[in-house]
Amino acid sequence: MTELQAFILGLIQGLAEFLPISSSGHLTLGQMFFGLSDVPMTLDILLHLGTLLAVFVVYWKRIWNMIVHPIASELKYLILATIPAVLAALFLGDFIDRLFEGAYLGFSFLLTSFVLVLGEAVNRLRPRTSKHKQVNAVDAIVMGCMQAVAIAPGLSRSGSTICGGMFSGLSRKRAADFSFLMSIPAILGSAVLDLKDMYDEASAIGISFGTQFIERIVEMGGAIPVIIAVATAAISGFLAIKLMLKIVKKVGMRWFAVYTFLLGAFMIAYQMFFAA
Numbered sequence: 001m002t003e004l005q006a007f008i009l010g011l012i013q014g015l016a017e018f019l020p021i022s023s024s025g026h027l028t029l030g031q032m033f034f035g036l037s038d039v040p041m042t043l044d045i046l047l048h049l050g051t052l053l054a055v056f057v058v059y060w061k062r063i064w065n066m067i068v069h070p071i072a073s074e075l076k077y078l079i080l081a082t083i084p085a086v087l088a089a090l091f092l093g094d095f096i097d098r099l100f101e102g103a104y105l106g107f108s109f110l111l112t113s114f115v116l117v118l119g120e121a122v123n124r125l126r127p128r129t130s131k132h133k134q135v136n137a138v139d140a141i142v143m144g145c146m147q148a149v150a151i152a153p154g155l156s157r158s159g160s161t162i163c164g165g166m167f168s169g170l171s172r173k174r175a176a177d178f179s180f181l182m183s184i185p186a187i188l189g190s191a192v193l194d195l196k197d198m199y200d201e202a203s204a205i206g207i208s209f210g211t212q213f214i215e216r217i218v219e220m221g222g223a224i225p226v227i228i229a230v231a232t233a234a235i236s237g238f239l240a241i242k243l244m245l246k247i248v249k250k251v252g253m254r255w256f257a258v259y260t261f262l263l264g265a266f267m268i269a270y271q272m273f274f275a276a
Contacts, residue, residue, distance in 0.1 A: 001043075005034050006225035007232050013047040014054070014236025018180060018244050020116055020159025020256045021263075023051075025105055028153050029267075042216045045194045046226060048187045050233030055180055058241050062181065074178070077135050081144035081178075082185040088148040089193070106271060108154025109264030115146075115155075116257035119163025123172055123252075133174045135165075142168040143175070147182060156260070157183070158244070159253060172248045180241060 012030050016023035066075040146164030150157040158179050165175025202212035220226050
């Protein structure tokens with residue numbers, strides 16, 4: 001991975017993590033375009049940690065409130081919303097790994113379009129007086145289930161969870177806020193699992209964890225490209241959160257549905273008629 005490739009992949013991750021277009025799907029496309037099929041999953045984890053930094057910067061007051069007031073705050077709902085994704089990762093791990101090979105990307109992008117259109121339709125049809133701004137247990141469960149489904153690359157996590165919140169009656173803005181907070185345990189959990197895999201792999205071949213980690217960095221092109229990728233993901237992620245919060249207030253997500261539909265249709269056509 002060159003410095004330019006690292007910058008582009010970091011930019012893709014930062015923007016696509018919070019815009020409802022699927023960061024995992026776009027990262028898979030980017031790696032396929034650059035011919036980086038041998039890049040370890042650790043790169044995805046590090047890029048997600050970059051966007052996690054952006055979440056901490058934007059929502060630091062709310063996060064601090066959850067730390068200081070764990071019972072009275074939304075922390076309990078954040079934990080509840082994380083459970084479905086944990087169960088999906090534990091019981092569907094092998095199936096999820098096959099999805100990341102890229103064969104189903106086009107269909108997943110089309111599914112993202114369907115979810116966004118349905119979410120906007122429900123939000124518009126629901127009377128304003130029936131919407132609420134405080135997250136409750138039902139919101140957390142619905143959004144958590146949508147996050148579990150969105151583990152598949154090409155299916156937007158942010159788009160799915162925001163729409164899940166709108167399905168259960170949350171305002172679009174409040175659903176977006178909680179969706180971005182939900183990325184914290186999701187990203188940290190993925191990072192822990194990847195570190196465990198590295199530790200197990202290092203133990204199996206008789207080397208230290210540190211040596212294994214260094215080898216992963218070398219496989220990704222060295223420390224400089226990795227730093228560029230993570231820093232770019234953090235900065236672009238911060239800008240994407242700010243942009244997305246403005247969009248959900250004034251516009252909605254229908255134009256993102258058009259984009260993911262066109263991208264999905266192109267991917268399916270390409271794989272049917274041009275892929276070897």
